[in-house]
Amino acid sequence: MDIQQMNQNDQIKSVVETFIQKFWKENQELYRRKIVHEINDHQLAKLSTIEIPAKGRSVETVMNEMIEDIYKYRYYANHPRYLGFVPGPASLLSWLGDIMTSAYNLHAGSWINCPAASCIEQKLIHWFCNLTGYGEESGGTFVSGGSIANMTALIAARDKILSEDQLSLGVAYVSDQTHSSVTKGLRMIGIPNSRIRQIPTDSSFRMDPSQLELAIQSDYSNGLIPFVVIASAGTTNTGSIDPLEAISAICQTYHLWMHVDGAYGASILLTKQYKHLLKGIEYSDSISWDAHKWLFQTYGCSMILIKNKKNLLNSFSTHPEYLNDLEIENDSMNTWDMGIELTRPARGLKLWLTMQVLGCNVLSTAIEHGFQLAQWAEEELKKEKDVEIISPAQLAIVTFRYAPCNITEKQKDQLNQNISKKMLENGYAGIFTTELNGKKVLRICSIHPDTTKSDIIHIVSLLNHYCKDLCEEI
Numbered sequence: 169m170d171i172q173q174m175n176q177n178d179q180i181k182s183v184v185e186t187f188i189q190k191f192w193k194e195n196q197e198l199y200r201r202k203i204v205h206e207i208n209d210h211q212l213a214k215l216s217t218i219e220i221p222a223k224g225r226s227v228e229t230v231m232n233e234m235i236e237d238i239y240k241y242r243y244y245a246n247h248p249r250y251l252g253f254v255p256g257p258a259s260l261l262s263w264l265g266d267i268m269t270s271a272y273n274l275h276a277g278s279w280i281n282c283p284a285a286s287c288i289e290q291k292l293i294h295w296f297c298n299l300t301g302y303g304e305e306s307g308g309t310f311v312s313g314g315s316i317a318n319m320t321a322l323i324a325a326r327d328k329i330l331s332e333d334q335l336s337l338g339v340a341y342v343s344d345q346t347h348s349s350v351t352k353g354l355r356m357i358g359i360p361n362s363r364i365r366q367i368p369t370d371s372s373f374r375m376d377p378s379q380l381e382l383a384i385q386s387d388y389s390n391g392l393i394p395f396v397v398i399a400s401a402g403t404t405n406t407g408s409i410d411p412l413e414a415i416s417a418i419c420q421t422y423h424l425w426m427h428v429d430g431a432y433g434a435s436i437l438l439t440k441q442y443k444h445l446l447k448g449i450e451y452s453d454s455i456s457w458d459a460h461k462w463l464f465q466t467y468g469c470s471m472i473l474i475k476n477k478k479n480l481l482n483s484f485s486t487h488p489e490y491l492n493d494l495e496i497e498n499d500s501m502n503t504w505d506m507g508i509e510l511t512r513p514a515r516g517l518k519l520w521l522t523m524q525v526l527g528c529n530v531l532s533t534a535i536e537h538g539f540q541l542a543q544w545a546e547e548e549l550k551k552e553k554d555v556e557i558i559s560p561a562q563l564a565i566v567t568f569r570y571a572p573c574n575i576t577e578k579q580k581d582q583l584n585q586n587i588s589k590k591m592l593e594n595g596y597a598g599i600f601t602t603e604l605n606g607k608k609v610l611r612i613c614s615i616h617p618d619t620t621k622s623d624i625i626h627i628v629s630l631l632n633h634y635c636k637d638l639c640e641e642i
């Protein structure tokens with residue numbers, strides 16, 4: 169092949185069509201498939217023998233090889249019975265939007281490069297800010313995920329509250345249920361573990377505001393400077409929502425930045441039935457919101473929203489000479505002035521496509537369905553005498569533990585781990601474990617719009633069955 173043939177136009181056109189047919193078929197069969205396709209040592213060994221060739225190969229061969237030997241081996245996180253972690257139930261509309269965005273390959277860091285796409289992304293950001301209850305000065309940008317959204321907010325908080333000579337004194341407050349990306353982000357921006365306070369949670373796994381206030385007072389009296397509190401709008405473990413109004417009152421009293429990690433739960437603001445659960449979120453200074461979770465987008469699509477966009481500009485705006493030609497008067501039009509990335513894809517366009525086609529009412533119903541699924545799961549689980557509900561259905565999460573009375577706590581931990589393993593071996597559903605109150609528990613996170621009540625009933629009956637089988641072996 170010579171360089172004139174690098175784009176292989178005709179060949180690529182035909183393989184794109186083949187790919188779409190294959191992907192379509194796989195997607196239609198998804199419901200009947202197992203939730204995991206395990207890889208074996210033989211397959212891994214085969215992959216590791218493939219070298220980068222000096223002379224290229226046919227695109228059709230390589231594409232087919234990749235479909236068969238690479239993409240096939242995975243957990244199907246968009247499967248209706250994949251109920252682990254926070255699943256990724258991406259809509260086909262998002263997939264289409266993703267393909268379109270990649271096809272046009274927009275450089276969405278600056279307004280001049282793609283003014284129409286930038287306008288649409290900003291319109292979406294403002295729509296979500298409005299939904300949150302933020303005012304005219306708000307703004308934000310699309311980023312790759314909740315981890316980056318959290319870190320972006322923490323940088324803005326640090327730069328707003330702490331002067332340069334106070335950087336070594338700043339203290340941040342999380343709860344014992346806050347997502348690990350927050351403490352990771354804090355460490356990356358120069359806040360060591362010794363200045364990250366983990367506030368205990370109550371019996372519903374919500375941050376205890378009185379403990380928060382005591383911790384802030386104690387840090388002040390030790391000469392430290394509290395600067396940010398991170399509240400969760402839907403924790404990963406249990407779907408708990410921290411008491412947002414009480415936390416915001418504390419932040420206002422002590423002049424701290426309040427960040428809400430809504431990577432998982434902020435999407436409930438789109439629902440008619442459940443948006444009231446986030447009352448108080450409007451008082452926060454910033455919010456992380458993953459569209460690749462409960463807004464049904466492909467990875468990575470997340471938003472950082474901020475009450476006053478000047479605070480993002482303060483931290484991220486730069487004006488190097490080689491970008492002068494793309495400068496415009498209003499910094500906030502160039503997303504590279506609002507976050508970490510310079511070059512970035514127009515991540516918001518697939519969300520735009522999804523929302524334009526589905527409309528808000530369908531999205532609201534789809535999100536409410538997740539709540540209903542978790543409630544059905546809880547009802548089914550309660551019928552089984554050996555099940556303890558550890559946290560009742562909140563958002564779309566329920567946690568529980570098989571705890572027959574004739575075995576030790578250690579054996580119960582092992583039992584629940586083995587139940588999860590058995591379910592994965594069977595492949596019917598993805599149910600994983602977490603730890604709460606020092607115990608191993610099982611967890612269901614049900615945000616897929618195609619999961620049905622009968623799926624849930626069957627899954628619980630399988631879990632019960634595995635428990636009985638495993639208990640006989642103890």
Ligand SMILES: Cc1ncc(COP(=O)(O)O)c(C=O)c1O
Pocket residue numbers: 254312313314315316347349400402403404429430431432458470
């Ligand atoms: C509450 C919460 N925050 C942050 C994150 C991190 O988001 P991401 O994986 O998109 O970086 C997650 C991921 O599950 C989450 O559940």
